[in-house]
Amino acid sequence: MVIDQYILESKGAIVVEYFANDLIFIEDEIIRYYYQIIEGKVKLNNYTNDGKEILQNNIDEGQSFGEYLLFLDKARSPVNAVAITNCKILKLPKSAFLKLLQEYPHLGLDINNSISEHIHFRNIIDKSGSQRSSHKLIALLDHLKSKQPDKAPFSFMVPLTRQEMANLTGLCVETTIKTIKKMEKDNLLKIVNRKIYY
DNA sequence: TCATTAAAGTTAT
DNA sequence: ATAACTTTAATGA
Numbered sequence: 001m002v003i004d005q006y007i008l009e010s011k012g013a014i015v016v017e018y019f020a021n022d023l024i025f026i027e028d029e030i031i032r033y034y035y036q037i038i039e040g041k042v043k044l045n046n047y048t049n050d051g052k053e054i055l056q057n058n059i060d061e062g063q064s065f066g067e068y069l070l071f072l073d074k075a076r077s078p079v080n081a082v083a084i085t086n087c088k089i090l091k092l093p094k095s096a097f098l099k100l101l102q103e104y105p106h107l108g109l110d111i112n113n114s115i116s117e118h119i120h121f122r123n124i125i126d127k128s129g130s131q132r133s134s135h136k137l138i139a140l141l142d143h144l145k146s147k148q149p150d151k152a153p154f155s156f157m158v159p160l161t162r163q164e165m166a167n168l169t170g171l172c173v174e175t176t177i178k179t180i181k182k183m184e185k186d187n188l189l190k191i192v193n194r195k196i197y198y
Numbered sequence: 199t200c201a202t203t204a205a206a207g208t209t210a211t
Numbered sequence: 212a213t214a215a216c217t218t219t220a221a222t223g224a
Contacts, residue, residue, distance in 0.1 A: 133200070163216060172201055177218065194217075208217070
């Protein structure tokens with residue numbers, strides 16, 4: 001989801017700078033802004049009781065995050081938003097954001113689309129039961145690649161560490177590594193000096 | 199099949 | 212150098 005910066009600023013958005021590892025908002029906070037990254041990377045995460053990180057999503061330059069919380073009245077954030085790198089982020093107050101949506105109805109559709117996509121992604125990954133680790137990883141890779149223009153096999157360099165892939169899928173790193181190796185043997189992906197191509 | 203533990207190798211800061 | 216990430220292997224649920 002991306003909204004033009006000038007439109008956002010004309011509605012009162014301000015630019016805020018964060019340093020790597022800064023918390024932008026945290027678990028249990030009530031979200032009062034629409035956030036859109038101008039520069040940098042952000043992650044949404046939370047932690048299990050025993051301290052394992054669950055990565056909900058990595059947000060790249062140009063993308064927004066946490067929008068869905070603005071449609072819920074009293075909901076508290078289930079996730080932390082953490083700057084991965086130094087960031088410049090546009091913040092638009094909730095009320096102005098909602099007004100903006102009335103003014104530009106097609107934005108509502110775009111937002112529905114990006115929110116739905118993410119829910120779909122999570123549902124596929126989280127389907128436990130009969131799921132194999134390879135299915136989760138394939139779901140993750142398909143999801144990432146679906147945002148890319150180039151659909152050719154092995155054309156997509158996966159911009160994630162194995163650690164991050166593990167945290168996104170809920171698998172442990174070792175399983176992730178082993179499964180990826182196996183997938184390479186099965187010609188589902190390629191590895192060129194540790195980078196994964198899908 | 200996968201998590202966990204441990205130990206060692208590799209890469210990035 | 213030191214931390215962060217990757218890999219291999221053994222063990223157990």
